[in-house]
Amino acid sequence: MIKRFIALTLLLAIGGLFASLLLGYTPDSELNQTARYYAERTSPDIGAANIVTAIIVTYRGLDTLGEVTVLFLSAAIVGLVLALGGKSGKTGRGTVPVGELLTTGTRYLAPLIMLLGVYVFVNGHLTPGGGFQGGAILASGVLLLLLADPLKRFSHVLIATIESFAGLLYVLIGLFGLVLAGGFLDNRFLPTGELGALFSAGAIPLIYSLIGLKVGAEFASMLASLSESETS
Amino acid sequence: MMPSIAQLAMATGFILILIGFYGALTQRNLLRMIVAFTLSGTGVNIVIVAIGYMHGRTAPILDATVNAADAVSRVIDPVPQALVLTAIVIGLGVTALMLAYALKLHEQRRSLDIAKFTELKW
Amino acid sequence: MVSPLYLIVLALAAAFLLGLLNPERRGRAYAVTLVALAGMTLISADWLWAFTMEGIDPVDVYTAGAEPPFAINLRMGLAEAALTLLVNLTGLLSALYLKDVLLAGGRRTMAVLLISVMALVGIILTRDLFNLFVFFELVVISSAGLVLLANDKDGGPASGLSLSAGFKYLIVSQFISAFLLLGIIFAYHATGTLNIDGMANASLGLATGGTIAFFLMFMAIVAELKPFPANGWALDIYESAHPAFSAIFSAATGAAALYAVDKLLLIGGAEWLPIATGIGIVTFIAANLFALPQTHDRRLLGYSSIAQTGLVLVVLGQRDLLGDSTPFIAFGLLISHAVAKAGLFWLSGLLKNRQLADWAALRQRPLLVFAFVTFTAMLTGLPPFPGFYAKWELVHQLAGAGQFTLLGLILLGALIEAGYLFRWFGYLMKREAPVETVPCTGHKVGPVLVAVAAGWALAYLWGDLAGGLFGRDNLLLALPLLFALSFLLLDWLPAWIKNSLAIAGMVAFFLLTWGEYDPLRLIFAIIFLIGGALTLLASYSVHGRRIGFYPAAMLMYAGMVMLIRATTSFDFFAAWELLTVGSYFLILRGKHSEPHALSYILFSLGGAFLILAGFALAAAGAPQFDLASLAQVAAPAAPWVFVLLAVGFMTKTAAIGLHIWLPGAHAEAETDVSPMVSGILLKAGLYGMMVLLLAMGKQQLYGVELTHVLLWIAALTALIGNLMAVFQEDAKRLLAYSSIGQMGYALFGLALMNHLGWLMALVFVINHYIYKSMLFLAVGGVAKRTGTREMYKMGGLIRLMPLSFIAVLIGIIAVSGVPPLSGFGGRWVFYNAIMSAEYRLPMVVLFMAGPIAFLYLFRLIYTIFLGQLKDELRRVKEAPFWIVLPQMIYVALLLVFAVVPGLALRHVDAYLNQFFPEGGLHWGGGTIISDYGYWNPVAIMIIVGVIFTTVFALLLIVNRKAQMVKQFNIVFSAERPFRPETTHYAWNFYAPYRKAMGFLTQPFVTRFWDTLADLLHTAGDLGRRLYDGNGQSYGFHFLAFVVIVFFVGGI
């Protein structure tokens, strides 16, 4: 009880902080200098219709590289943690009955879902969504496969290869930007093309696709390691 | 005066953060603590998006209705959105990690009670 | 130079590449990891070279072809280059160290390590706030992963402990990230930019909500520094993680987080500096205090890491005050900490057991002991390491600005830290070693040795830097110090060769330089160098290699020589610390000297800190000053300077109240070490007093004349020291207490502040050196032969050890100050001196001390050499030749000095005329004339000789019929011996006196210091219970930390 009381007292104080932030908040009526720059320059400089995508992939590309790395790390460490002191003996996952419907449905649904994922990240520079969302959708296809057949082992090697390959290419493309264009992760070593076209915005679709693949692979590997039994 | 959408959302975000914190501080079950943290994470994200919201403007995507020329006066601030995307993904990474830890801790001790993992102290 | 971006690219590319390699070809993956880390190290080193040697300007690196604030930019400057080098090198060495673990863990583990290093580099380089957040998350996650690295080969996979530590870390970092994100977004809203420099220009604090936004960010980033009380999680990590990871976590992560705070403070501006200081100093004190009761090595190192980081935060917080010297100080502290901590963590991985006392196993490998010494010296800020320069600068600047509270707290914390580190070293040297072999595999020892080399290189570098900044010579190039250090390289030689080298070096140095000293310094130079060489003759009696003895002894002598050669306050203080450390190592060599050596070093360091504070106060903001200009210190500060310096010096002369270290330290030391630390070392304190008194003279504080206070202290020291000596059963302890009394006399003479008083003090300096060295050698020789120092176990040794008997006889005649020996000369000058002064009461006290000295001195010769010989001692031989030889030389010296005291005193007397023109002596032929009488040493010698022979002859005639009593004939006295002691006639010899005066010898002072130590321990022990191990509590701590800073900081 005393713990709750202390917690409430502390949070009351923190809440006070938040309240003063909230009360001090006045919405901007004009874009600030940074946002204005993005709104004005994204389409001529970068050639992407989705400004958020332009920011994520180009202007703040280093963040995104870091973000992808966060997932890479998490997936790796989740794998490491679960591999700790691997108790053999309980290899089989408990037999959970899987409905016929799910199995059959999956067979048709999973490729469709994955296709949707690819669509989302390929069009990241034009429409809402992109590598992360697409990657998540890809991973949900994998998830479905996992649910349908729990004993199906996902090829860790395949996942790891996709993941690493995409990551390596991502870094390389970043370097192309450094060498051929204005700086690391600059997308303009490829033509920016026409605003709104699929093949536009320089390297953004390429990068976002790689991110999509990589993120998808990372999610999939996390899901797979968390769902599989402790064997590895 | 009626609060704006942004202020409403921001207030909700703050409340979610506090609720999450409270849960994390009072629930002794590891998984419940993690659940609480995802709540506060969501709260943070809402606050960030709300801060970039500007009344009467559209999403920062150029299309038929919003062309490049008048984007400056038509779209909202894209930066917070970009930041939130990153934050969400990082949040997932951390959550997955914590879950893996919780799973392994349970495997070792057959318990999810945080108060049972206090050999390291002082 | 390649773009700093390649630091990040290289690590990431390698990490991703690892995934493409065959998982079973682990060696190849390991090679990729090492190559990437080595490449990163090279890039950093290249930049560092360019900044320091070619003097290029900092470089901004833009990404995405857009300028900041629209795209993320990185900056590479001198600080960044140095810090990334530190991070990359630590990463590389830890990767080497982790060879087995990484090969077992596979490519995923290696990738995590690579990314962890990359993220730290990112934190240092980035100039974008949100990017900083991303890198911080990477650090958090990779740390949580690396915590799990298997602890050691036989311990199997990571224990549940590190798992729970990692989870706790994740809990706290969830709170931290929430605050950081909120802070960043509101700061962005207030300024319209995420760029750190842009935000600094936009003066965030003025914008609405800007202050709170900054507060949130600041708290989040500061929390990564593990501030008190939000740091329990970090300790758990230090305790449970693999030491190689802890090395990264302490050295590299700490450095990166500090730099992040530094960047953040750019945004916050001056008003946040006091808050940083406050957090830093509280953390520094609390962590050091909590470390005191620790017995787990890695947790102790964790506490120490936290404390050091707190100290650097204090420095950052005092940036406005420290000005241009901030980097010099901050880097000095940070880099000492990083190198030493990494080294110690790596060392800890070589040992199997985790208790501090288990480090005794390290004694198998002297090289590793040397590494430990290097690291400890770096952490405690001893010369010549960077921390020393940083400490000196910091204290001077703080004192110059009147920040005395902060200064006091810093010194207090540093003293506590020195306390537990030196206690640990004592364990290492003296405790029983557990049965284990310390592995000597290259990939594990290599990193440790690299850290040692880095430590010494940095010492040179900082000496050079300080030389450039303040016009000093590089300490590390001082000839005496180099000479002492060269014995480290020669330690493999047999002892007798090293001994000869040492003696030759000291004599040669004296011959080369003796013309440079004024008469006062010449006396000390003779005692330190020639006297030192003379005592070293006794060291020929030790065979074997005697590892560690010569570096320590030579360090002490080097310090003493540098002390008298010093002309500036800096050189003086550096020399003071060197001689302190050297003598500490010497004292620690004794068999049972562990606790005594600890109390010696603590009192000495405490005294040294007072001296430091005194110098800093006197310097009034200047980096150093000529010792002679102590005289010009102005009024309000001057008496305080005097008090600080005087108390500091009196820790070395063991004035009453500060004396408790001396008896144990001198008594437990090795036979040939006792004369060094008694006969010679004590003089360093007197020398300091002389310098102080000559320059500052009489000072008044609140109307009290400080020299008068000194007189009282001196008189009491003489009285109590002598009294304590009377009741000792242990011969060496007796001599040690007698030294306390003797130093009281010398101090008294100085405090008289007149010509004769000083002359007397100088006579004492010379006499005390001679007879105390001689007595310690004689008694040491006896103890060596009899195997005991308890006097009641001896007796009747006069026939077996006649030479030692003669030495002791001459010695006690000299000490007691009866004619005809030189002690009398001292007394004579002394009586003349006090006649001339107006302080009667302390004089009476001092007079009382005189006869008391007779009591214990008489006992020394009576109990040991006269009376019945014990059965078990019948086969005892005379002491070894090399121990007797110096004694005989001393006997000769005493006689010479007794006959012609003018030999030395004349010049000093003339020299003193400069300072005390009145009341000098007149030297006429063989006679010395004072205002009150005259002294003709030769005549006295003859008269006393005649009287002695007459009396002796008379006694022989009268006692012709005296009969020998059998040894066990004590039944006559109707006493039944029920304890072995009571069979000896001289046991508890002065019991009646004890009844009368025992109250004076009650260990009040010891009790006082013991209570103080207990109090600190208890406080630390209670305080650390805050960290109850529950991850949730750590969450509470963090929130409480935020709330407390909010309210206390008045935001």
Added chain:
Amino acid sequence: MSPLLTGMTLVLCVAMIVAALLAIRDPSPEVAKTDTGGLPIAILAAGLVSLIASILFLILAAPDVAMTEAAIGSGLTTFLFFFVLGRIRRHETSGDNHD
């Protein structure tokens, strides 16, 4: 500003808070007998919060964020929780006769 939009926002906000409170509610004693008792409700409630948040993001003109929150915040995260929950439950049942 349109009252309809504000009203809708208000409803969403209240719903989120309620769901959040549900998610951190103390489990009732009989449910809390096992470590995992009552957890599915908490997890689902948290997922619901994320889901509603993604609608809120749409209203706040952030479609990218909305998609991400829906896919990752409410989708993947919830699945992760259930996977872990499932494994822990299997531990519990197998662990009981094991120890």
